[in-house]
Amino acid sequence: MTPYKTDTMTLPAPAKLNLFLHIVGRRHDGYHNLQTVFQFLDYGDQLQFSRRTDQRIQLQDSHSGVAYADNLVVRAANALQQAAAAKGLATTGADITLSKRLPQGAGLGGGSSDAATTLVGLNHLWQQPLSQAELLQLGLTLGADVPIFIHGHAAFAEGVGERFINVEPATPWYLVVKPKVSIATAALFQHPHLQRDCVQLSVDDWSLDNTANVFEPVVCALYPEVAKLRERLLQYAPTRLTGSGACLFARFDTQDAALSAQQQFSDLQSFVAQGQNRSSLIRTLTQY
Numbered sequence: 001m002t003p004y005k006t007d008t009m010t011l012p013a014p015a016k017l018n019l020f021l022h023i024v025g026r027r028h029d030g031y032h033n034l035q036t037v038f039q040f041l042d043y044g045d046q047l048q049f050s051r052r053t054d055q056r057i058q059l060q061d062s063h064s065g066v067a068y069a070d071n072l073v074v075r076a077a078n079a080l081q082q083a084a085a086a087k088g089l090a091t092t093g094a095d096i097t098l099s100k101r102l103p104q105g106a107g108l109g110g111g112s113s114d115a116a117t118t119l120v121g122l123n124h125l126w127q128q129p130l131s132q133a134e135l136l137q138l139g140l141t142l143g144a145d146v147p148i149f150i151h152g153h154a155a156f157a158e159g160v161g162e163r164f165i166n167v168e169p170a171t172p173w174y175l176v177v178k179p180k181v182s183i184a185t186a187a188l189f190q191h192p193h194l195q196r197d198c199v200q201l202s203v204d205d206w207s208l209d210n211t212a213n214v215f216e217p218v219v220c221a222l223y224p225e226v227a228k229l230r231e232r233l234l235q236y237a238p239t240r241l242t243g244s245g246a247c248l249f250a251r252f253d254t255q256d257a258a259l260s261a262q263q264q265f266s267d268l269q270s271f272v273a274q275g276q277n278r279s280s281l282i283r284t285l286t287q288y
């Protein structure tokens with residue numbers, strides 16, 4: 001039997017930002033067609049994977065607060081084991097440790113990033129039972145945001161967010177602040193005031209100035225705390241909502257400027273991180 005290259009891997013699960021988010025139509029399956037640009041942050045969760053001698057998946061979770069079977073890490077590991085078995089390929093089990101740092105319901109894609117890192121990490125540990133195309137397809141069954149984290153490069157995305165054209169936007173420093181509200185993505189997509197008829201852009205047409213996040217006015221109307229926080233952040237830098245919220249990100253030219261503004265938001269959960277066009281997951285993976 002060929003020896004495995006590695007028995008244990010530690011991989012990041014970075015956050016994403018939606019630099020803009022437009023809805024361009026509704027689909028028959030209830031989902032919406034989007035146009036968005038995803039960029040990664042050098043900040044996120046961390047996952048450790050170790051091969052087991054039996055077939056079990058065991059997750060140790062540092063306070064994500066999600067029920068074991070619902071955790072996207074467990075769901076991703078089980079889905080990968082089943083997909084490999086369907087191809088007649090053997091896998092082992094795995095011990096997985098999730099160190100959770102990203103807030104949830106934040107628009108940062110934390111759960112989706114954990115799922116993607118699990119798929120990519122275990123696929124590597126188990127000697128690639130699935131191709132990259134198969135991983136992307138499997139990821140999409142776990143959530144619309146999972147494929148971008150598997151892809152791992154900043155992209156102009158369409159469809160439900162699974163069709164990509166790589167882009168290289170500027171990589172400023174961001175101050176990301178989480179208002180004290182929790183937002184349910186599915187309910188927000190159904191809101192009657194949500195703009196769903198944005199003009200289709202092409203990849204070369206978008207800029208921060210000619211785009212918006214269509215969720216932002218709806219979230220600000222529903223949650224005055226978010227509107228107030230947005231006003232506060234706008235005093236320091238251009239600010240936008242990421243995903244369906246609740247986090248807002250303010251854009252700075254330097255780390256010092258972002259850190260200095262952060263001092264004014266000590267009443268809330270926040271962090272400063274630089275935008276990345278190649279995700280830390282993909283960069284770290286090359287070390288294994």
Ligand SMILES: C[C@@](CO)(OP(=O)(O)O)[C@H](O)COP(=O)(O)OP(=O)(O)OC[C@H]1O[C@@H](n2ccc(N)nc2=O)[C@H](O)[C@@H]1O
Pocket residue numbers: 018021030031032033034036106107108109112142143144145146159160161185186189242243244245
């Ligand atoms: C809005 C975005 C933008 O990146 O991010 P978040 O705010 O969640 O981070 C994503 O489209 C969210 O992706 P994700 O959170 O993976 O969504 P899913 O679990 O697949 O879907 C949750 C629910 O949102 C709705 N949904 C999601 C994506 C989409 N393109 N159209 C939809 O209508 C559906 O009602 C679905 O049942």
Ligand SMILES: Nc1ncnc2c1ncn2[C@@H]1O[C@H](COP(=O)(O)OP(=O)(O)O)[C@@H](O)[C@H]1O
Pocket residue numbers: 064066070071072073103104105106107108109110111112113114185243245246
């Ligand atoms: N490992 C996980 N980390 C975070 N959330 C998870 C995880 N597994 C399942 N979830 C569920 O996914 C939901 C969305 O989480 P998350 O991806 O962090 O937010 P968002 O989509 O707003 O960026 C959570 O509210 C939680 O119920």
